[in-house]
Amino acid sequence: EIVLTQSPATLSLSPGERVTLSCRASQSVSSYLAWYQQKHGQAPRLLIYDASNRATGIPARFSGSGSGTDFTLTISSLEPEDFAVYYCQQRSSWPTFGQGTRLEIK
């Protein structure tokens, strides 16, 4: 099983700030990594696939990068609706998810 470790567990920031979330894989997953956003009581929403491609309808302030074992999700300027939990997911083998990073309002 490929284990994904996300850091930090929680981030407290203000609207307008730039944020970078990290996801590290226990072995190389090439570029086969996605990012999802989950708001309280809602289903996850696909943001980024294959490390750096924005999903349909996702604003340009969201960007992803990385390959191999180290990946980042960057939000260039936080909007109020961006405060949520973010999960990474690999598809190099059967899918596994990271434990999530909670982005909260400072």
Added chain:
Amino acid sequence: QVQLQESGPGLVKPSETLALTCTVSGGSISSYYWSWIRQPPGKGLEWIGYVYYDGRTNYNPSLKSRVTISVDTSKKQFSVKLSSVTAADTAVFYCARGGGDHYNHYTMDVWGQGTTVTVSS
């Protein structure tokens, strides 16, 4: 716009079989991979498995012995059965779509709203 809706019992007794159905509306069930994912209370996401529209399946190895996922294209539904459940199987269960023209079969771009299943006597 494709929508997914989970349905099934919200309460299942220990040792019994959990059974849920996902109904696809507003789009085709063909040429896509249909997954089930669960999320225990306050925890992260776990992929359970998928079924392709032609009936091919793939399961999470840790659940493989207890899981069956099937598809009924005529009803535009797919289903999951999880046997011998315990309290550890209590979770929100989501159905989701993968594959198609833009995404790999493990990249899930459309999700249902989720349904809570509690395992308790």
